[in-house]
Amino acid sequence: xxxxxxxxxxxxxxxxxxxxxxxxxxxxxxxxxxxxxxxxxxxxxxxxxxxxxxxxxxxxxxxxxxxxxxxxxxxxxxxxxxxxxxxxxxxxxxxxxxxxxxxxxxxxxxxxxxxxxxxxxxxxxxxxxxxxxxxxxxxxxxxxxxxxxxxxxxxxxxxxxxxxxxxxxxxxxxxxxxxxxxxxxxxxxxxxxxxxxxxxxxxxxxxxxxxxxxxxxxxxxxxxxxxxxxxxxxxxxxxxxxxxxxxxxxxxxxxxxxxxxxxxxxxxxxxxxxxxxxxxxxxxxxxxxxxxxxxxxxxxxxxxxxxxxxxxxxxxxxxxxxxxxxxxxx
Amino acid sequence: xxxxxxxxxxxxxxxxxxxxxxxxxxxxxxxxxxxxxxxxxxxxxxxxxxxxxxxxxxxxxxxxxxxxxxxxxxxxxxxxxxxxxxxxxxxxxxxxxxxxxxxxxxxxxxxxxxxxxxxxxxxxxxxxxxxxxxxxxxxxxxxxxxxxxxxxxxxxxxxxxxxxxxxxxxxxxxxxxxxxxxxxxxxxxxxxxxxxxxxxxxxxxxxxxxxxxxxxxxxxxxxxxxxxxxxxxxxxxxxxxxxxxxxxxxxxxxxxxxxxxxxxxxxxxxxx
Numbered sequence: 349x350x351x352x353x354x355x356x357x358x359x360x361x362x363x364x365x366x367x368x369x370x371x372x373x374x375x376x377x378x379x380x381x382x383x384x385x386x387x388x389x390x391x392x393x394x395x396x397x398x399x400x401x402x403x404x405x406x407x408x409x410x411x412x413x414x415x416x417x418x419x420x421x422x423x424x425x426x427x428x429x430x431x432x433x434x435x436x437x438x439x440x441x442x443x444x445x446x447x448x449x450x451x452x453x454x455x456x457x458x459x460x461x462x463x464x465x466x467x468x469x470x471x472x473x474x475x476x477x478x479x480x481x482x483x484x485x486x487x488x489x490x491x492x493x494x495x496x497x498x499x500x501x502x503x504x505x506x507x508x509x510x511x512x513x514x515x516x517x518x519x520x521x522x523x524x525x526x527x528x529x530x531x532x533x534x535x536x537x538x539x540x541x542x543x544x545x546x547x548x549x550x551x552x553x554x555x556x557x558x559x560x561x562x563x564x565x566x567x568x569x570x571x572x573x574x575x576x577x578x579x580x581x582x583x584x585x586x587x588x589x590x591x592x593x594x595x596x597x598x599x600x601x602x603x604x605x606x607x608x609x610x611x612x613x614x615x616x617x618x619x620x621x622x623x624x625x626x627x628x629x630x631x632x633x634x635x636x637x638x639x640x641x642x643x644x645x646x647x648x649x650x651x652x653x654x655x656x657x658x659x660x661x662x663x664x665x666x667x668x669x670x671x672x673x674x675x676x677x678x
Numbered sequence: 679x680x681x682x683x684x685x686x687x688x689x690x691x692x693x694x695x696x697x698x699x700x701x702x703x704x705x706x707x708x709x710x711x712x713x714x715x716x717x718x719x720x721x722x723x724x725x726x727x728x729x730x731x732x733x734x735x736x737x738x739x740x741x742x743x744x745x746x747x748x749x750x751x752x753x754x755x756x757x758x759x760x761x762x763x764x765x766x767x768x769x770x771x772x773x774x775x776x777x778x779x780x781x782x783x784x785x786x787x788x789x790x791x792x793x794x795x796x797x798x799x800x801x802x803x804x805x806x807x808x809x810x811x812x813x814x815x816x817x818x819x820x821x822x823x824x825x826x827x828x829x830x831x832x833x834x835x836x837x838x839x840x841x842x843x844x845x846x847x848x849x850x851x852x853x854x855x856x857x858x859x860x861x862x863x864x865x866x867x868x869x870x871x872x873x874x875x876x877x878x879x880x881x882x883x884x885x886x887x888x889x890x891x892x893x894x895x896x897x898x899x900x901x902x903x904x905x906x907x908x909x910x911x912x913x914x915x916x917x918x919x920x921x922x923x924x925x926x927x928x929x930x931x932x933x934x935x936x937x938x939x940x941x942x943x944x945x946x947x948x949x950x
Contacts, residue, residue, distance in 0.1 A: 554788075557782065560775075561782055563767075563768060566731075570730070572782050573754070573756065575751045
């Protein structure tokens with residue numbers, strides 16, 4: 349068991365490095381693989397090709413790694429906290445709130461730097477709203493999911509309302525962003541996003557043993573010594589901040605938080621001390637590879653990466669359900 | 679410090695419905711106390727209150743003369759193990775992972791499991807006859823195996839007070855007796871105090887030093903099994919006709935059920 353785990357993690361790390369280089373290499377400027385590796389290893393060289401890699405591709409790939417890891421680990425935490433296999437930052441209303449915030453920014457003619465801020469605020473608002481609804485009912489898990497779904501519908505109606513009231517050219521950018529897009533990756537976003545994502549991941553790791561026990565339900569968790577309320581609050585706030593940061597940086601990328609944890613659990617088991625790090629790695633690999641596909645599949649056009657994750661994710665999920673033949677996901 | 683657990687004038691309600699209506703009792707160290715009563719009488723609520731899960735509680739619940747609400751979950755868990763009737767485990771842990779969760783309250787956040795934890799694991803698996811299940815997934819277990827694994831997890835906490843909420847309802851009679859024998863053995867060996875909810879009155883009579891019979895959220899009768907398990911008490915509380923006889927080997931009271939048909943034919947015979 350110990351050895352198997354070690355092998356899996358080493359393989360995942362190798363795969364991540366490989367995908368990272370591939371994602372920096374794949375593109376339409378025709379920079380060779382050797383040169384890509386050379387420039388990646390020599391950040392202080394000069395030339396146009398160096399700038400393409402370090403100023404355009406590298407930030408995008410790094411953002412992909414961060415967002416992929418964040419979305420996947422967020423999914424793990426939400427699923428564990430809610431004991432619900434369908435919980436994800438998006439089924440909890442985060443995307444709806446973020447989309448609403450972003451559209452609001454457009455309507456108020458505040459697009460540009462304000463859009464991510466509005467999106468972040470919107471997702472946090474929706475999560476705390478859902479939390480508020482559910483904690484009134486003593487934080488029942490079904491209420492939480494139900495609240496999230498209802499809120500998502502409400503927000504998407506509001507977004508459509510805003511769209512129908514604005515001019516087509518104004519909303520085009522928001523629509524692309526709503527589909528999930530890493531292309532806006534500017535150095536400024538990359539400088540901010542890690543401050544939300546990395547500390548949250550560390551918090552997840554610290555509480556991963558608690559999370560294991562929380563999956564047994566609140567009563568049993570309390571009986572085994574978990575400080576339910578405190579731990580739940582900490583994990584909830586951390587994952588909300590993270591989900592908000594992801595949406596602000598890369599728009600609405602669905603399915604990563606849903607599929608990656610399910611896939612990982614099949615390989616490493618359900619212990620969160622393994623599931624969390626493995627999900628971070630697989631999430632990062634999955635998202636940057638999806639982005640490679642999105643950038644190159646219908647050259648010269650670029651697809652939003654959310655479309656690719658949605659298609660891959662949906663097919664994967666359906667075939668998975670088809671094979672197991674029953675709705676048992678854990 | 680004789681009383682491990684003391685309940686003073688406890689009232690609990692869910693909304694407007696009062697479930698526990700003024701209960702007081704104390705449990706001495708090393709005692710095996712059984713709580714019996716019909717469905718919905720508040721046994722599970724009482725357990726939830728004792729383990730600090732209920733917030734709207736009136737009255738006092740003292741564990742070693744300390745209010746349970748003032749004890750941190752971690753400290754409480756390393757003294758008290760609560761074993762539920764049934765536990766839903768949505769994530770498919772292995773038996774080993776699951777039982778080791780019982781060690782949570784005894785390991786620091788940044789510590790890993792030590793030799794001692796694995797020694798306890800081996801011991802409790804052996805005690806509950808689950809060593810062979812060690813690597814299996816929880817979803818692969820039968821009802822009885824799962825129940826024994828849940829009990830093993832509770833033992834892994836190394837508690838001084840064990841709260842059992844109908845711990846053996848899913849087990850066959852062989853495992854029922856083995857588990858309760860084990861609890862009794864541990865009780866003697868480690869001065870373990872046990873409070874258990876029972877549906878099976880004969881098991882309660884066979885294993886408990888003292889019984890508390892609840893009716894409508896109040897203590898109806900309490901005392902030694904033979905004092906509590908009289909046919910008058912049982913018929914009054916359960917609204918069922920029973921015959922109470924002595925167990926020929928142990929001398930404990932034994933409750934026999936009488937079906938309607940048998941009752942009628944018996945009465946007819948008596949009239950004839």
